[in-house]
Amino acid sequence: TGELAVDHSSAGNIGGVYDVARRGWSAEMLAALGIPLAMMPERLLYSGEVVGGLLEEWARRLGLQAGTPILAGGVDAAMATLAAGVTRPGNHVAMIGTSMCWGYLNQQVDARHGLVSMPHVYNGHQDLYIFGGAITAGASVSWFREQFCQAEEQQAKETGQDSLWLLEQSAAKIPAGSEGLLFLPYLMGERSPVWDDRASGSFVGLNLYHSRIHLYRAVLEGVSFALRHNIEAGTRGAHSLDPRLIVVGGASHSDLWMQIIADITHFPVYTIVQEVEAALGAALLAAHAVGVVDDRQMEKGWVQLELRAEPAAGNVGVYDRAFASYLELYPALKPVMHSLQLN
Template sequence: MKYVIGVDIGTQSTKCLLVGIDGKVHAQASVAYQPETPKPLWAQQDCAVWFDAVCESVRACVAKSGIASPDIAAMCVSSLYGGAGIPVDEAMQPLHPCLIWMDRRATAEVDAVNANVDVARLQAITGNGVDSYHGFTKMLWIREHLPEVWAKTCYFLPPNSYVNWRLTGELAVDHSSAGNIGGVYDAAQRSWSHEALGMLGIPARMMPPRLVESSDVVGGLSAEWAAKLGLAEGMPLMAGGVDAAVATFCAGVTGSGDHVAMIGTSMCWGFVSPTVDARHRLITMPHVYRGADRSYVFGGAITAGAAVTWFRETFCQAEVAEAARTGEDAHALIERKAIEVPPGAEGLVFLPYLMGERSPIWDAQAKGAFIGLSLAHSRAHLYRAVLEGVSFALQHNIEAGRQSGQPLDDRLIVVGGAAHSDLWMQIVADVTGYPVFTIEEEVEAALGAAMLAALGAGLVDAATAERGWVTLAERARPEAAAQAVYRERFEIYKSLYPALRDAMHRLK
């Protein structure tokens, strides 16, 4: 049997899987880290952290598996959305940490684009709007604030492209990563847009010229890195893509209207569509599978699991201490109490805008809030409200997505760390009205990357790719009484941001 390696570079960890072409996982490894947040709304990462994590996790997988290197036929790396990308000079040396998707520092650059550029034309070309989430606004920030970096920049590289270059010496950018940059990629022509780049004042030469499909071979593993990783020289590396789309692909989401919520550090909800339309205020990129005729359209919340982690670390010291004593999970301890709180958290609503917000409100200055607090509310109420608030943000994006006119599948697939929580999955079902299915294998984007490797190497056919290697399990069905509560609360949730927007902006 032949085997493949799938790697996913995430915001807080890199995960590697070694998988047989029957879909069985034979070894896995992960390396944890944290992004740098030196100032409010800033989030960046030294690309060496990512590359070292990839190498460490791959070496560990190969060693654990005991599989001979000639039997490992291909490898693919997916990655977090790298925002601006890694600025590198002519010698391909990194010039500055990568401003990642979480980074919201480019507020002034967004204002300048809105004031000075034909935004309607930009949207028509790219299928995307203007926000500091998008990489092109972060590139403009570098131009304005780091002129010495800008002057030396030869290319901006997505994280997976940089890793592939280090391992093979070949440079290419997959279409999903190119499209997700936003205002520089022509969605119809599937190429860098010289018109859009000219409008923005970004030299076209900074965009790597070779664009490829996610399952295309970028190059063969170099002799140096083959020896260091325990793999065969010349083993092909596929291009990979943006992790949200790769996780969606892993779940077997390849047809129009299939939709998935990836709820990890952030929340991304997306669906497959044959069309590109910026008017629904979501994000559009070519899908990682059959990207020539299928777009991945998505939106999301910047802080999802990050909001839960913030709450635990800030307010749940008692549960954290008990977990340390008993070996139980702190989330499980607080969740047992939150289950007893009725839907709606007895009049408490949480706005999960802890680092501004992405779609559909697109406001880097939005602030988080608990609304409705009283002396009757406990930590359990607040915890449940956090889960409900992120679920309302999910529903807000689903509502925006429906404006595209694309019919959605009658089930919602959820992947990511949130899928470990039975309570959260029930809340999602009740808020969205969809039966919720999760993946039994709990491997998601890394397994999707492995499938792209197998597909690109010709080890699996299209039918296998579309069926996927995962098993879906139904986790929750909507309950009528809770749905009625959440329909009313969701309307309140949507009204709160417009009502509080001016005050949020004045809070510095």
């Protein structure tokens, strides 16, 4: 388009230099950080607003019509949240891929509880997307598989089965709580509500009877505890949350992980039947901007949700006790984590 602009959700996600109340750059914080206001894009648009028309040169290269309206986008997690049908305060979604983002809609900033607030990609004039997340969610699973699961990788090559599926079949036989083993998924520091770039990962509670599969299940549980940590922080700021949790992203392919999340968070877990996620949210905003979809249609929901897991009474108590221990680990280990990185 030849235009320089940024959408409000992306601006709010930059961190520290966006004034959510004014929906604009914070001159005070930019000055405090020594960043000239002139360095920031002057045009701030809501997601779905027209940035400009497609230039002739790009129209030829893309095979599209010159002047085609190009719309402002938005942060991926918020887009995935919109795709899952989140348009009203209290709706909440967990996106679990390489990283994890859990977010809900509200109309008040929730910074006091360690979460991030930004204008939502839909109805951003009024609604805020409040989110928190873990840096290494699925990345923790990938790390463990790549470093310690060569046997499953070889079996997968020989049989055509997926190595994660093979690991899941074995891990499903391990009791909830991995028989006293906990994992902190802080393999690249941690985001909310910890906010510590020097935090590091830990397995705690290891004994001789723990197997490799115990450790794998503990990784799934540790990421799920990080999710609950964010949900509990968000619950202190939200008036109320819907009585169901929608999960999108690669983790949703795992039946075991969905059950673990339901047991740990106490929420029935739903996933999207269609393979759409953030791309559908962007498409819906585009359709809304050009009048193909109206407000009523935006809020009706465009995906089919499937109930994947409900909290199992026999596991909930086990995980509640384990979560209490999980919350104690980071404060106890923080000095050691930091000292190890200084050496």
